[in-house]
Amino acid sequence: MPDIGLLFSEKNFEYDVYTLVKAFYPQAEIMIAYEGEEPFAREPEIRMSVCGTDDSFVFTIAPEGKEAVVRTKAVPSGAGRADAKNILKQLVYTALRDHSGIELPWGDLTGIRPVKIPMSMLEQGMSNPEIAKKMRETYFTSPKKTALAIAVANREKDLLDKTDLKGGYSLYVGIPFCPSICLYCSFGSHPIDRFGKMVDPYLQALHKELENTAAIMAGRKLTCIYIGGGTPTSLDAGQLDRLLSLIEEKFPMKDVLEFTVEAGRPDTITEDKLYVMLAHGVSRISVNPQTMNQKTLDLIGRKHTVEQVGEAFAMAREAGFENINMDLIAGLPGEGTEEVKATLEKIEKLRPDGLTVHSLALKRSSRLNYLKDEYAGISFRNSEEVMDSVQYSAGMMGMQPYYLYRQKNIAGNLENVGYAREGCFGIYNILIMEEKQTIMAAGSAAISKYVSDDGRIERTANVKDIYNYTERIDEMIERKETAVRDYLK
Numbered sequence: 194m195p196d197i198g199l200l201f202s203e204k205n206f207e208y209d210v211y212t213l214v215k216a217f218y219p220q221a222e223i224m225i226a227y228e229g230e231e232p233f234a235r236e237p238e239i240r241m242s243v244c245g246t247d248d249s250f251v252f253t254i255a256p257e258g259k260e261a262v263v264r265t266k267a268v269p270s271g272a273g274r275a276d277a278k279n280i281l282k283q284l285v286y287t288a289l290r291d292h293s294g295i296e297l298p299w300g301d302l303t304g305i306r307p308v309k310i311p312m313s314m315l316e317q318g319m320s321n322p323e324i325a326k327k328m329r330e331t332y333f334t335s336p337k338k339t340a341l342a343i344a345v346a347n348r349e350k351d352l353l354d355k356t357d358l359k360g361g362y363s364l365y366v367g368i369p370f371c372p373s374i375c376l377y378c379s380f381g382s383h384p385i386d387r388f389g390k391m392v393d394p395y396l397q398a399l400h401k402e403l404e405n406t407a408a409i410m411a412g413r414k415l416t417c418i419y420i421g422g423g424t425p426t427s428l429d430a431g432q433l434d435r436l437l438s439l440i441e442e443k444f445p446m447k448d449v450l451e452f453t454v455e456a457g458r459p460d461t462i463t464e465d466k467l468y469v470m471l472a473h474g475v476s477r478i479s480v481n482p483q484t485m486n487q488k489t490l491d492l493i494g495r496k497h498t499v500e501q502v503g504e505a506f507a508m509a510r511e512a513g514f515e516n517i518n519m520d521l522i523a524g525l526p527g528e529g530t531e532e533v534k535a536t537l538e539k540i541e542k543l544r545p546d547g548l549t550v551h552s553l554a555l556k557r558s559s560r561l562n563y564l565k566d567e568y569a570g571i572s573f574r575n576s577e578e579v580m581d582s583v584q585y586s587a588g589m590m591g592m593q594p595y596y597l598y599r600q601k602n603i604a605g606n607l608e609n610v611g612y613a614r615e616g617c618f619g620i621y622n623i624l625i626m627e628e629k630q631t632i633m634a635a636g637s638a639a640i641s642k643y644v645s646d647d648g649r650i651e652r653t654a655n656v657k658d659i660y661n662y663t664e665r666i667d668e669m670i671e672r673k674e675t676a677v678r679d680y681l682k
């Protein structure tokens with residue numbers, strides 16, 4: 194992959210342009226410079242430049258030793274910042290598309306919530322064909338991705354319209370412990386065998402934070418509860434029981450539509466934990482294989498077997514869970530369409546109620562990123578073919594897509610999609626994506642999101658480190674109290 198030098202005439206929209214160039218050249222090193230400031234650290238193989246004037250943008254691609262391509266696009270007078278950004282992205286996208294011969298499935302959309310666009314068009318009263326036309330013309334999204342985004346937007350809107358969100362909130366609780374740390378993990382989870390001593394102090398601080406959250410949100414309706422992490426079922430049955438009892442006792446459970454616990458790793462699921470969850474009203478769990486290929490499971494450090502996934506799933510069904518989601522990752526090391534299809538065949542036999550597929554995202558803080566040289570010979574590819582297989586398989590299991598988002602550095606520049614059967618859609622997932630309701634989050638690294646009546650969104654973040662979390666819990670509680678007072682009058 195070539196080194197690319199990206200020169201800007203001014204500091205404006207540089208992140209949008211950088212992300213677009215990166216989407217076309219994911220392996221390339223991209224150097225950024227500004228006119229009149231420090232030049233590139235070394236001479237790039239391809240120079241690109243963005244120049245903005247009052248009434249136009251000029252984008253130039255100059256490969257070393259070849260003739261430069263210069264493209265210009267006018268900015269109509271009176272165009273706002275959002276329109277100007279769209280015009281620049283269209284200019285850069287079409288120039289890079291023509292230069293590289295590559296069409297990106299999501300066109301020039303670089304944000305993590307592509308569904309927000311059809312969603313806002315639906316809210317303006319536009320029809321699906323009108324939205325499709327507008328998306329294709331404005332953002333160059335492929336017909337498949339356009340259809341997917343519109344289908345998800347319609348389902349989300351339908352579900353949200355039926356949900357009474359006014360004045361209510363949802364609750365997230367983070368348990369940052371796992372049986373072992375997966376190679377691609379960027380959640381800052383802790384292996385429970387090494388950090389076992391921290392579990393009780395952590396839970397003590399968490400209980401305090403939850404009690405306070407219940408108190409400051411008193412009088413408001415609770416819509417969804419989501420316990421994630423980490424792997425919440427890394428806790429033993431007693432610890433889990435105490436946590437769920439506290440939630441049940443302190444929070445208003447009457448109107449809760451969905452109570453999810455990410456059981457996640459099958460090697461943490463036991464009969465007694467399943468009954469504890471059922472006894473406290475947990476309505477939805479996730480049993481996450483990520484892949485049903487043993488070789489890959491071993492490689493990514495999951496430390497459980499394919500058989501354990503089937504056993505944990507059967508145990509949960511037997512116990513009485515009627516909404517079980519399974520998570521898969523597309524683009525795992527060494528896996529292509531054949532491997533994913535083999536996984537899907539095994540999943541189909543289990544017949545889960547939801548299937549969430551994530552495209553592998555190479556996060557800076559993951560071990561996979563630190564060790565990437567060690568895995569240099571192994572492919573991490575995702576493709577539309579893989580995502581199509583998942584969509585087909587989900588359809589065969591009677592599921593529909595209901596939420597979708599993208600991440601930075603996502604394999605194949607694709608997306609994460611949640612599918613579920615009617616009645617099993619994960620409402621909390623939609624709330625997180627659509628930012629239509631306040632989410633009070635407790636636990637280390639948890640981020641609370643306050644949505645005020647006028648739609649304004651503010652956030653407060655807890656510290657990431659679990660030692661810091663236990664020591665500084667009062668400070669975080671105070672921060673949340675102030676935020677609720679200031680943003681949710």
Ligand code: SF4
Binds near residue numbers: 375
């Ligand atoms: S199960 Fe999830 S949170 Fe735990 S180590 Fe693996 S990726 Fe991280």
